[in-house]
Amino acid sequence: MYSTMYSILTVRVSRVVSFALAVCSAQLATTATLSAQSVMPRPIRQETRTGQYLLTGRTVIHTAPAFRRVATRFVRDIADPTGFDLTIANASGAAASGGIHLRRVAGLPREGYKLDVTSARIDIQASDSAGAFYALETVKQLLPPAIYRTAPVAGTTWSVPAVSIEDAPRFPWRGAHLDVARHFSSKGFVKKYIDLLARHKLNRFHWHLTDDQGWRIAIAQYPKLTEMGSCREQTMVGPYQSDPAKRVFDGKRHCGFYTQDDIREVVAYAADRMVTVVPEIEMPGHVQSVIHAYPELSSRPDSAPGVLQIWGVSPFILNPTDASVQFMQNVLREVLTLFPSPWIHVGGDEATKEQWKNNPQIQERIRSLGLKDEHEMQSWFIKQMDTFLTAQNRRLIGWDEILEGGLAPNATVMSWRGMAGGIAAAKSGHDVVMAPGSHTYFDHYQSRDKAREPLAFGGFTPLDSAYAFEPVPPSLTPEEAKHVLGAQAQVWTEYIPNSRQVEYMAYPRLVALSEVLWSPRAARDFSDFRTRLVPHLARLDALDVNYRPLDR
Ligand code: ACM
16 A cells, blocks of 8 residues: 555656656645655655645644653754744643644554644644654654755745644664764764654664774773773774784874863753763773773783774783773763763673683683683673663663673663574563664665775675664564564764765664664565655755765
8 A cells, every 4th residue: 555655746746857857836746745755764644635734933832741851852943944833832732723733642652653633733642751842843844845954045935734643653662873082973973863863763773882993981980991092193094904014094092082071962862852862881891091091900911002093802801800890880870970871881702712712811711610611701891881880770772792701680782793683682581772783783785886985994785784773673572573573774974984984874774774673564665765865865965964976
């Protein structure tokens, strides 16, 4: 049914486009038709009706008290492009009037909404704030793309096509990660990145704050983490070279970190847009910046490695002593005061075990703790964090290597080396976020013609691969599949030196992933998606997103 409806409309869209250039009066209807057919991600059910609602400076938003904050966000967001300062009123007593009505009703799915637009009014129902927020994001998409600008565009009429929409997400975890350790992103850009997630109904921002090449979060108890760990003296440029003699460096210091006030600002900004910020503090590997600042935590205290200047996996790893456990728990204690997220990510990936193998004291510790090998040693370390976080009412999440020496009791697994780790975790009753390199690593190339693309990590994940991703593997029973919370994109920044390039790598692939995570599986159709993406790009243009152009 969907495909018939959409293919008819697709034809209409392209015909209308050619008319629009010539016939001024047709422009309103054109814009309305285009926006109605390109709500991204696609709603579960959408029927286009005749007519349109005209938003004006006199439109009143009648809201249930629970949705007042969401209504306020909407009024602020549309104030600059429209020049309107809409009034927000209480819902009571206004049931029959025109305007926008936000009603709270029980029984709708979490984050879901119903949206009915007629020429007289806009009716929104939701059972939670996220649902009301997403309904208003849909309303924005139904408006002309100029709604995303920051100053009025002359001659724009703010009409919303009449539609009836019922919508709710397929998965609760719809995310994107950003590595700010390899290349630092300003607080302002992080907010823009979060804002773009919210506009695509994505709700998790995984903030990769620490790594070998930089520590980016101020920790009051350990000031040297940022004093020493947030700068590297120079950075390898060009393609990766395994032969050190062939490596080329830029000779420039690369620095950056967020103060705790910066973090609070970003977290509040995200919360206002229904995005949970999941911080990642890497351990026991990916800690060369930590060891530069606090060498006493190293498994090789005789060696001073500095903050890493190249890409790839560092051999440096925390010494798994009680002092290292205490240090990392103290770091997490401050992290918990900043991030209300139920999940705290502790990394756990790519922790090379050579230094543990070669250190007799660490071998003795493995024996004295009754552990079998270095993998169990890592699991022991991660379990100390799990116990600590569980006692604070939070949940540990880590990359799938945390499975290797036995999974901590309350851990959630983020499966990046394919889906196998996620499958194993789900089968043993643990929650899982799918993040496989094959489909969700947006640091991979978007074209086979690499010469025409910016230098990237490698790989090949074009738009249609991102769109084809299926987070629930067929080998899971329906009961096990409930442990798949969802999925997320990874944007590792070794080869992404600035925010324009982050956007180039993330978009439009994140639009595709948003539809994978939000919309019903049965309705997925790449060629239809691609058609709908064309008018959506006008929104990204207005939002100043440096997306990769579509292949012809
Ligand atoms: C990873 O890509 N090392 C999680």
